[in-house]
Amino acid sequence: MKPMTAFSQLAVCMMCVGFFFITAQNTSLAQQQIPTGISANAPAPQNILSLLRIQRLTDLACGVTILGFPKEIRFSDAAAARFRIMAPPASEILVALALPLRLLCDKAETPLTFGAASAAWSERDSPSLGVTTFNPMLPQRLKVPASGVIFIWIGCSVSPAKTLRSGRYTALVQVEATLMNR
Amino acid sequence: MKRILFLLAAVVFVTAPFLSFAQNSASENALVSARVISSLSIAKNKDLDFGKVAQGVGAVAIAPDNTKAVKFTITGEPSESIKVTFTSPANLVSGSNTLPFTSNVKANTADVVASAAALTSGSNMDLGSDGKAYVYLGGSINVGATQPRGSYTGTFAINVEY
Secondary structure: OOOOOHHHHHHHHHHHHHHHHHHHHHHHHHHHHOOOOOOOOOOHHHHHHHHOEEEEEEOEEEEEEEOOOOEEEOOOOOOOEEEEEEOOOOOEEEEEEEOOOEEEEOOEEEEEEOOOOOEEEEOOOOOOOOOEEEOOOOOEEEEOOOOOEEEEEEOEEEOOOOOOOOEEEEEEEEEEEEEOOO | OHHHHHHHHHHHHHHHHHHHHHOOEEEEEEEEEEEEEOOOEEEEOOOOOOOOOOOOOEEEEEOOOOOOOEEEEEEOOOOOEEEEEEEOOOEEEEOOEEEEEEEEEEEEOOOOHHHOEEOOOOEEEEOOOOOEEEEEEEEEEEEOOOOOOOOOEOOOEEEEEO
């Protein structure tokens, strides 16, 4: 057998270190998110997905809106969209929202707008206690509290023109969260 | 060359855990919805006019199905529920003189007064499939022998809302 060069030895050493990192990380993540029923050798993708989760709690329901009359749903209204983000405590996450510009009903559409204070977040599940408002059109870098939970509320304004035809208008708002390096 | 590839592979292998950690993300959607409906409008076809009434005639009534009655046409979103409120004057007034007035209000989703039902203020009713509803206003006055002469008027106010 040909002896390994110093370079080859270094490469092999780095591979071992990498394997160690993967194994160690998988182990810690599995223990953090799923205390029982999973081994340290669980596939990495499952562990990574379990690090950060978003749940939609309520949709954004503008309700009955009369033609020619604008209607605003504030983030503090019960009709506002509500999300729960679960992330590792003390980590930082980047929250970005994909906001529709209009509501659609077949081929008809009506403008949908979001103001600079249409959204808010809080570690408590109450939009009236200690919330921080933010512009939903701009990404937010948030520090995850010790509870590991962040709630987000999103309101909007809809302005159906007088000439619009009546009907049920819909669109999707998307919340995306990315866990930043710690 | 082999060494370079080997080194690159090793570097990727070592940094892979950090890359996956940095790109860890999740997303979720919420539905935004609005039920857009027509605005409400209401229009009267005429005012309620008892005409000339002689002193001492006593009770004079205009029934809701009388041609002299007022018809309010409400237009809005088909089949939508609305709330109708109104205030009726207790008296018609002529200067400092008053003449007791009692309204008689009926409503229907079709323009058929014969089958209209009595309507009290604050009641809910549905618009018809054509988005219309009708309110008919009649009333009565009682003119005694000592009722001072004059032109007596009052305002009946009606409001509709979803």
